[in-house]
Amino acid sequence: MSYFGDIYRGIKTLLTGMSVTGKYFLHSRKGAITQQYPDNRDTLKMFDRFRGEVVMPHNENNEHRCTGCQKCELACPNGSIEIIWDRQIDPESGKKKKMIDQHIYHLGMCTMCGLCIEACPTDAILWAQNFENSVYNRAYLTKVLNKPGSKLMPGVEE
Amino acid sequence: MDTTTIKSNFKSEEYFINMGPQHPATHGVLRLLLTIDGEIIKKVEPDLGYIHRSIEKMCERDSYQQIVHLTDRMDYLSSHINNEAVCLTVENALQLEIPERVKVIRTILGELTRLASHQLWWGVMGMDVGALTTYFYGFRDRELINDIFEETCGARLTMNYNIPGGLMFDIHPNFVQRTKDFITHFKTKLPEYDRLLTGNVIFQKRMKGVGILSKEDAISFGASGPVGRGSGYSCDVRKHHPYSAYNQVTFNEVLKTEGDSLARYQVRIEEMWESMAIIEQLIDNIPEGEYKVATNAVIKLPKGEFYQKVETARGELGVYINSTGTKNPYRLKFRSPGFSNLSLLNHIAVGGKIGDLVASMATLDLVIPDIDR
Amino acid sequence: MNISLSITKNIHNWLFSIMPEGVASITEMVLIAVVYLAIFAVAGLYLVLLERRVAAWFQLRIGPNRVGYQGLLQTMADALKLVSKELTGTIKADKFLYNLAPYFVIVTSLMALALFPFTQEFQAFDINIGIFFLIAISSIGVIGILLGGWASNNKFAMIGAMRSGVQTISYELSVGLSLITMVLISGSLQLSEIVEVQKNGWLIVQGHVPAVIAFMIYMIAGTAETNRAPFDLVEAESELGAGFHTEYSGMKFAYFFLAEFINMFIIAAIATTIFFGGWLSPFGITESIPILGLFWFLGKTLVLIFLMMWFRWTFPRLRVDQLLTLEWKYLLPLNLLNIVLMALIVWLNLTIQF
Numbered sequence A: 001m002s003y004f005g006d007i008y009r010g011i012k013t014l015l016t017g018m019s020v021t022g023k024y025f026l027h028s029r030k031g032a033i034t035q036q037y038p039d040n041r042d043t044l045k046m047f048d049r050f051r052g053e054v055v056m057p058h059n060e061n062n063e064h065r066c067t068g069c070q071k072c073e074l075a076c077p078n079g080s081i082e083i084i085w086d087r088q089i090d091p092e093s094g095k096k097k098k099m100i101d102q103h104i105y106h107l108g109m110c111t112m113c114g115l116c117i118e119a120c121p122t123d124a125i126l127w128a129q130n131f132e133n134s135v136y137n138r139a140y141l142t143k144v145l146n147k148p149g150s151k152l153m154p155g156v157e158e
Numbered sequence B: 001m002d003t004t005t006i007k008s009n010f011k012s013e014e015y016f017i018n019m020g021p022q023h024p025a026t027h028g029v030l031r032l033l034l035t036i037d038g039e040i041i042k043k044v045e046p047d048l049g050y051i052h053r054s055i056e057k058m059c060e061r062d063s064y065q066q067i068v069h070l071t072d073r074m075d076y077l078s079s080h081i082n083n084e085a086v087c088l089t090v091e092n093a094l095q096l097e098i099p100e101r102v103k104v105i106r107t108i109l110g111e112l113t114r115l116a117s118h119q120l121w122w123g124v125m126g127m128d129v130g131a132l133t134t135y136f137y138g139f140r141d142r143e144l145i146n147d148i149f150e151e152t153c154g155a156r157l158t159m160n161y162n163i164p165g166g167l168m169f170d171i172h173p174n175f176v177q178r179t180k181d182f183i184t185h186f187k188t189k190l191p192e193y194d195r196l197l198t199g200n201v202i203f204q205k206r207m208k209g210v211g212i213l214s215k216e217d218a219i220s221f222g223a224s225g226p227v228g229r230g231s232g233y234s235c236d237v238r239k240h241h242p243y244s245a246y247n248q249v250t251f252n253e254v255l256k257t258e259g260d261s262l263a264r265y266q267v268r269i270e271e272m273w274e275s276m277a278i279i280e281q282l283i284d285n286i287p288e289g290e291y292k293v294a295t296n297a298v299i300k301l302p303k304g305e306f307y308q309k310v311e312t313a314r315g316e317l318g319v320y321i322n323s324t325g326t327k328n329p330y331r332l333k334f335r336s337p338g339f340s341n342l343s344l345l346n347h348i349a350v351g352g353k354i355g356d357l358v359a360s361m362a363t364l365d366l367v368i369p370d371i372d373r
Numbered sequence C: 001m002n003i004s005l006s007i008t009k010n011i012h013n014w015l016f017s018i019m020p021e022g023v024a025s026i027t028e029m030v031l032i033a034v035v036y037l038a039i040f041a042v043a044g045l046y047l048v049l050l051e052r053r054v055a056a057w058f059q060l061r062i063g064p065n066r067v068g069y070q071g072l073l074q075t076m077a078d079a080l081k082l083v084s085k086e087l088t089g090t091i092k093a094d095k096f097l098y099n100l101a102p103y104f105v106i107v108t109s110l111m112a113l114a115l116f117p118f119t120q121e122f123q124a125f126d127i128n129i130g131i132f133f134l135i136a137i138s139s140i141g142v143i144g145i146l147l148g149g150w151a152s153n154n155k156f157a158m159i160g161a162m163r164s165g166v167q168t169i170s171y172e173l174s175v176g177l178s179l180i181t182m183v184l185i186s187g188s189l190q191l192s193e194i195v196e197v198q199k200n201g202w203l204i205v206q207g208h209v210p211a212v213i214a215f216m217i218y219m220i221a222g223t224a225e226t227n228r229a230p231f232d233l234v235e236a237e238s239e240l241g242a243g244f245h246t247e248y249s250g251m252k253f254a255y256f257f258l259a260e261f262i263n264m265f266i267i268a269a270i271a272t273t274i275f276f277g278g279w280l281s282p283f284g285i286t287e288s289i290p291i292l293g294l295f296w297f298l299g300k301t302l303v304l305i306f307l308m309m310w311f312r313w314t315f316p317r318l319r320v321d322q323l324l325t326l327e328w329k330y331l332l333p334l335n336l337l338n339i340v341l342m343a344l345i346v347w348l349n350l351t352i353q354f
Helices: A002-026 A071-075 A115-119 B003-008 B055-061 B064-071 B076-094 B100-128 B133-153 B175-198 B201-207 B215-220 B225-230 B261-283 B337-343 B345-349 B354-364 B368-372 C009-018 C021-058 C074-083 C095-113 C130-138 C141-151 C155-186 C191-200 C208-225 C250-275 C292-312 C320-347
Strands: A053-055 A081-089 A096-106 A126-128 A142-144 B015-019 B031-037 B040-047 B304-311 B316-323 B331-335
Touching (some): A002 B201, A002 C292, B015 C155, B031 B354, B040 B345, B055 B064, B055 B331, B064 B076, B076 B304, B201 B354, B201 C320, B225 B261, B225 B337, B261 B354, B345 B354, C021 C074, C074 C250, C095 C250, C155 C191, C155 C208, C155 C320
Antiparallel strands (some): A081 A096, A096 A142, B015 B031, B031 B040
């Protein structure tokens, strides 16, 4: 009689499986895990540590914290960061000093490993939680992080 | 693959199909050259290299901190464990004393990675044998783990949270609570996996006695992880060569002796229970302390050869570093579990049907970037 | 004419009053064919939408909900897209057979639709060998699949087509035998007659145990007939990519796709007519309003279609040899036993009648 026993047990396992999916079918209204992405933009908040892109925060006087030490450039495995710097005369102290001209960040080459931010001794660069990074032209992915005319925040170098 | 050898070995009743590089069941760009007689498989020849990125060569160019993030891109489903492997090798070479807190956090995250990987595997396993709904149930639960990772590490897949000497930053304050919530949630969902798929008579028929791998063959092919343990080969690195905090926890090494696809399947399902047990033992007693020890900004390994193996979700990952004392490794070799596990595909698939090949390939749990590196 | 075309008496009489008899008959047939074609092309599209929504609900998703209210126009948009797409093909394909195959599949599935008594008056073709005709027609469809798979000059497609041939030939038998079991009790092959018989209780109640067994066998074999999961070996996407329609694109692919859903409707409609009393309402509660028969018929059919969708989104796929084992070692012997059992029950008058 194992022939009929097999049939009985087989059908029982099939019904067990159907009960699992059936339960979810009945609870489908509140159980749906779909995120309707462009619609939920307002409520969609990424976690604080989410690695979206590298940014350089500026304060209200258009000052940043980057001294141009190039540690981030060295730490980056992909060469996503390029710092163009120059020695200029500091108007306050009158000495010659290393100052950044442009802090260039290639978002297209970045693998979001976070080593540059760990390496930065002055916390000049941070992660932004922005994840909508698509653009129509690859050239737009190359960003200059320091704003035009910005300068070093006083007191960072001490 | 030399085409002339195919022609000369070709019998008139056999034919030849090309499964992949774009095929739904190969989960990536694996290409299988199948020689088939009707539906019966006569020969399977994997053709690799479609996603080769020369990671090992890139490692020779990079500093030791930079190597870690490349391993994310190998076996992307157990990226945390890959990172850990490189970090452990470097730490052993430098003879660094790693804080207990780091060890425990690494172990918890490693087990969470293993759970996430097995959940995804379960989903696609069901999909490969034709039950499409499992995919979504697997991903639903994996999403919670990904949230834990995203909150603490900042990324869902390529975490790069380990650095030589510890962790990049401390765990998030919500980490413990979220992990506990996940464990309670998943304890109710894992029996559902069994009811939906494992017990199903069609699934049992598809898996039982299919793709049999004996213990001797498992050892000689270098199988590791759930593939080896499904054949009764006790090869759990966590048990035999404990690293991080695995010597502080009690867990069973899941062993099955049947060696068929069902055994490999069950090993992974039971491993999920074990992983949850490990996390439960550790999550309440994460020791206080530093989350990293200071290393030099430029790490220089002493001259010599260093090897460390860890248990990823797929098996044994070995990292071999040959250092000449500079800031880059002279040679770095990864012993990836997927490559050895793929090598036995021909052995277990010959004589079966096309459907059997797909099912046994799914139980090998291949991740193609891990094979090609 | 012994073929009774009884959809609307008025149009019938009007046509015959203004035309000679032969021309009027042909005009009437063409009209009805066009009406059926239009209705079921749209119905097929909505079945696709239903399948997608049901699948989504099983899988904790929402499903298509953007095009039109709650996604009601989604499949219309898909069909429009498919019409506008390029028809590709392989260079070495047998062009004639390759192009012929989709029409074979879609035409046979549409032909079977003519037989169903949707309600008392709403039946296009009340032939006295109804069930026989249905079985015969539904087995022609496999020729289209075989042709498509063979003529595409693609090995994956050919394996799919061969599997389809094996599968359909085997499961034809179970479909036929389980229907014959029910014919024993109804005593007629004519579908309208079978529905009449069920005024004393649906056949699944009248025939109790063997009828339930026959229904289960019929549903399993019917699912296999339509090449749907767990019997979707023909297009097993994890094994063969897309199976027999790998090389088809655009509207030709859409024909295969639509035919699958119309076939599903046919299988469910046969089950409704034979087992669940067709357009009859339960306990005759709406007997006074004949048009509600349509509601009951479609309602029962949709419940059975839902059952087939439930199968599809729960079970893994069988292997090709297990498929044949199931048919020849389980379904066929059980079916034969069941026929004997049913014959005994009919002979000893053990049927339940109200």
